Amino acid sequence: MAGISEKRSGAYTFLAYVTLIVISIFCILPFIWMALASIDSNAQLFLKWPDSVTFDHYTKVFAEENGVRWFANSLFTVLSATFIVMVVAGLGGYALSRSKAWWKQPFLYAILLIRVLPSTALLVPLYKILLTANNGIGTLLRPLVGEHYRSVMQLFGFIDGYLGLIIVLATGQLPLALWIMKVFFDGVPKDYEEAAILDGATLVQRIRRVLIPLALPGLAAAGLFAFMSAWGDFLLPLILLSSPELQTLPIGLFRAFLRVNEIDYGLLAALATIYLIPAVIAFSFARRFLVQTFSGGVKG
Amino acid sequence: MAFDAFQKRKERQLLWLLLPALVPLLILTIYPAVYAVYLSMTNEALTGVAAAKPRFVGVANYLRLFSDGRFWNSLFVTFVFVVGSAIIGQFVLGFISAIALRRKIVGAPVFGAAILLPNAAPEVVAGFMWISMLAGGDHATLSKILVFFGLPYVDWLQTFPLFMVVMVNTWRGIGTAMILLTAGLAAVPAEVYEAARMDGANPRQMFMRITLPLMAPTIFLYMLISTVSTISVFGLVYALTRGGPGNKTEVISVYIYNQSFTAFQIGYGAAGAVVALVVSLALGIAYVRSLKVEV
Structure with missing residues (x-):
């Protein structure tokens, strides 16, 4: 009995992690784009890794x-x-x-x-x-x-x-x-x-x-x-x-x-x-x- | 007698302390609301003949409003916007997050902070960030992600504008819903769950029979609040789509803005404003009554 409910509980915890990770990514993805674009020498409208890191945008x-x-x-x-x-x-x-x-x-x-x-x-x-x-x-x-x-x-x-x-x-x-x-x-x-x-x-x-x-x-x-x-x-x-x-x-x-x-x-x-x-x-x-x-x- | 005089003096002093708050609220919120009702019965305009000599036109603006397809469209868009983002999106995702975070989760504060972050973003920043996610056709971030999973390119803001606006507003409010519902969940006594477990209830039964019924007042209050605050959302939609394409995302606040400040028809815009005021006030009164304010 205890074994089954522990297994169940483990499955629920796993489900909780998956849910939280998906929702968190949804929430922070736009911020990641903005932060990366702000230091990208070749910033684009879509999410990408910076070509090279620069702080020129901030000084500008x-x-x-x-x-x-x-x-x-x-x-x-x-x-x-x-x-x-x-x-x-x-x-x-x-x-x-x-x-x-x-x-x-x-x-x-x-x-x-x-x-x-x-x-x-x-x-x-x-x-x-x-x-x-x-x-x-x-x-x-x-x-x-x-x-x-x-x-x-x-x-x-x-x-x-x-x-x-x-x-x-x-x-x-x-x-x-x-x-x-x-x-x-x-x-x-x-x-x-x-x-x-x-x-x-x-x-x-x-x-x-x-x-x-x-x-x-x-x-x-x-x-x-x-x-x-x-x-x-x-x-x-x-x-x-x-x-x-x-x-x-x-x-x-x-x-x-x-x-x-x-x-x-x-x-x-x-x-x-x-x-x-x-x-x-x-x-x-x-x-x-x-x-x-x-x-x-x-x-x- | 002496005590009465003392009380009277004290109350007078308190009224003086309240006066600096009372005066601006009267002049800048109550009076404009009343003034809006008057304006809605004139042909007031920002420019032209009507601007110099506004006339009283009775209910003409309202008759025009109720035969204006664009107005009914804005009510429909607002309804979808509120139900989609406040009632369904924010609530469901916020509730799921709150329930998930009740387990022993490693890094729970990090998840909490990530989910709350959109709440802190000013409306214009939120609009700007989501333009990157959605606009730009083939180059939008969302397209790039979905193409990775083998789905076709879509120009999101052109193809599903209203759904996208709903999604972005959902994104912005998951955190608040999560925080408020977490507080509600914590208020359900642990013994109730303990007793149910003793009786052999499974998690689904406990959720349907205990959590939901006991949370009902909190959920109801939350929905009233988020409905009212979602009706007044302006900056997010305006920065993202400005009501377009066509009028597909023209929520009531953007409609009022466009009528008053783009078309310069102040009297007519005020009629739309009065409708929004009446709906919000009705919901607000329901909110105040269910809150059972202790004063």
Whole structure:
């Protein structure tokens, strides 16, 4: 009896290995092509061993293309958005956890539902709202800055400007971050704050001295998810940015790929690899928080 | 009395803390959703006469939408895309991986990392990598592999475009499904299996009679979430096919995008957007209700 079931178990284990190997190859094959093509002196659209290994594609991304600019733009907008999300969601998540007011439950339901709204469906009205805001800030700034108008608007404009992209990116990440922080603060005992209140600490002191140190792990999780999602976002920079100086990595990659007549696969693969690496690093840290976000946030 | 006043002050302070989150959410997500409904009843356009003086046209956009074959096509494509990749592809492969990884597997973390890697890839990178796998006719990697096994060359994105888009989105989501279902599997108490084994149940019986029924709530929740998030996929499809060839892979989000930003018909595009919003909201409400949110 035992012999048969052991044999069976062995067969199942073998089956498990075969399945895992096949699925894993399916999952990593595209990455292998990209990594190899990025160092292949004669890179092609299909998987092959490099003719000779070169790092020219990487230097070319930075030297000949606007790789540095794209990377800096992506990093600046995404990190700014992530920072805003951490601050705003930290405060808001605390309020959501501690409040007993009537608005608490509707608000929590609302942020869950906001997460399911498809961003393409909100894009047109969003664009019109931003356009109005952009014209408003434009009329305000034009007399003040004079000839620097264009470059100032690239910083503070809502359309084709950093500020608009940062704010919209941050808002998109807020619902999940608020949820993560609310759940996190639910697990933080109130004793610490009550002790601080008894010691006569003000709200600001309580936040700075007690809550921020306690909230760091939660903020790290919220920040990681905000970073990953904003870093991968393609639609918003596609719609909101048009100046070449403002292009971010996803758009640079997409546009470079559309130049059909002179596609340089090695260069594209190097560019895509550069864009991929921060995402993979963030994901490897965020992985252990993945299950918790499932209970409240929508994946994506 | 004093305590009440203290509570009131505390609640007011908390509301102030929530305000920086509330304001952008109201202006940049709730208001656009409402505004979309209004826009869908106008003939608003990005350029031309209608851009300067949009008119209220009532339900005209919706009537046009429901008689537009391309719109119905996009609903059909979205349906196939969601069922094929989220409900079947990601779920089946993710579940199989989760079950396989419950055995004592040498190198389990390596398999886990490999299966999760596509999750980390930004949409544009995923699209770009899969163009290498599928495009280029004779030279596509997939063709080269299949030719090795004696199968004929196929131009994948031209011949089976929708199936390929489904496959790529499946590829991207196996990892999440695996992680979430692993958590669900771990929550099934070991004693239940032990008792079943005592009663002489075989692995297939245990899977059908214990694992599946006990996992049903987790699976249901997972399917709702992945359905909703798959409806809103845009970048992956756009980078891979831009909805083509023809409109064979034009999912609803690409349809809305093309109508609004390529054809510049904002009012008409908004009508499509409202349909997508209503469907997503309905699924979202089902999700929130089944989640039994504790607040």
